[in-house]
Amino acid sequence: MRIFITLIVATYSLFALEYTLGDTSVTNGRTTYISFEKEKNIIYSKVSHKDESFGVFEHPLDATKMYALIPISYYQTPSQEKLTLTYTKNGAAFSEEMFIKVEDGKYTKEQIQVSSSKVNPTSKAVKDRTEEEYAEAMRIYGTVNKESYIKSAFIAPMQSVITSDFGKARVYNDSLKGYHSGTDYRAAVGTPIVASNNGVVALVAERFYSGGTVLIDHGQGIYTCYFHMSKFDVKKGQKVKKAQQLGLSGASGRVTGPHLHFAVRINKVQVDPLQFIELMNNTILKDIS
Numbered sequence: 171m172r173i174f175i176t177l178i179v180a181t182y183s184l185f186a187l188e189y190t191l192g193d194t195s196v197t198n199g200r201t202t203y204i205s206f207e208k209e210k211n212i213i214y215s216k217v218s219h220k221d222e223s224f225g226v227f228e229h230p231l232d233a234t235k236m237y238a239l240i241p242i243s244y245y246q247t248p249s250q251e252k253l254t255l256t257y258t259k260n261g262a263a264f265s266e267e268m269f270i271k272v273e274d275g276k277y278t279k280e281q282i283q284v285s286s287s288k289v290n291p292t293s294k295a296v297k298d299r300t301e302e303e304y305a306e307a308m309r310i311y312g313t314v315n316k317e318s319y320i321k322s323a324f325i326a327p328m329q330s331v332i333t334s335d336f337g338k339a340r341v342y343n344d345s346l347k348g349y350h351s352g353t354d355y356r357a358a359v360g361t362p363i364v365a366s367n368n369g370v371v372a373l374v375a376e377r378f379y380s381g382g383t384v385l386i387d388h389g390q391g392i393y394t395c396y397f398h399m400s401k402f403d404v405k406k407g408q409k410v411k412k413a414q415q416l417g418l419s420g421a422s423g424r425v426t427g428p429h430l431h432f433a434v435r436i437n438k439v440q441v442d443p444l445q446f447i448e449l450m451n452n453t454i455l456k457d458i459s
């Protein structure tokens with residue numbers, strides 16, 4: 171059983187505009203949101219958090235609303251965080267500050283002791299390849315299409331047991347070397363994998379770490395990722411429908427056994443995929459008044 175943070179929805183009415191802040195308290199690695207009533211004389215620009223900024227988009231299902239997803243990085247330490255909304259009203263520029271509390275996700279830690287030469291076991295060829303693959307992926311995740319392909323709730327990429335949750339820290343020889351950046355599903359080689367929602371296939375590739383990889387662009391900076399696949403049924407650039415088969419699971423890339431690693435990126439930020447789906451399905455896509 172998975173327990174998610176209770177959603178505290180707060181509506182704020184300022185002299186300038188009205189907005190709903192999805193959750194005033196969020197843990198690192200998770201997502202919150204802000205929604206706005208669409209108003210004729212207001213053009214929402216973006217919500218900024220430190221060096222990052224998140225677009226304010228048309229709500230996928232409600233033409234009277236705008237919204238912004240706020241993904242909180244896993245590496246964000248607990249603190250009070252300022253979000254700045256910028257917008258124009260009757261042509262004049264304004265900004266509004268809002269605050270959210272980021273709390274420690276208290277993710278479990280996996281201690282791994284290995285000989286130090288094995289912590290970064292990379293030849294130059296492998297290093298070059300993985301750097302190129304990373305850069306290509308970041309170019310994709312950084313491509314934000316304003317239109318949403320989403321018409322209904324997200325679904326799981328397969329019905330199976332979850333073997334590893336998002337967020338487990340990997341501590342090699344006492345130093346944090348990363349964390350589990352997605353949700354793992356138990357899957358014998360050859361298990362069908364389906365699209366979590368409507369979108370466009372942004373990448374189909376064999377990569378060093380993630381093996382057979384499919385990335386789907388759902389629009390508005392939302393991407394879902396499917397790793398370690400053994401067969402592809404889609405091509406780059408192809409439009410896919412929710413529940414459409416993307417291919418078959420496998421054990422490709424850097425794995426200890428066959429499984430599906432499912433991940434979500436919002437504006438390049440890796441977030442807990444299941445909490446994201448919960449937020450979209452039970453709040454944002456439902457939050458229509």
Ligand SMILES: [Zn+2]
Pocket residue numbers: 334350351352353354430431432
């Ligand atoms: Zn995984």
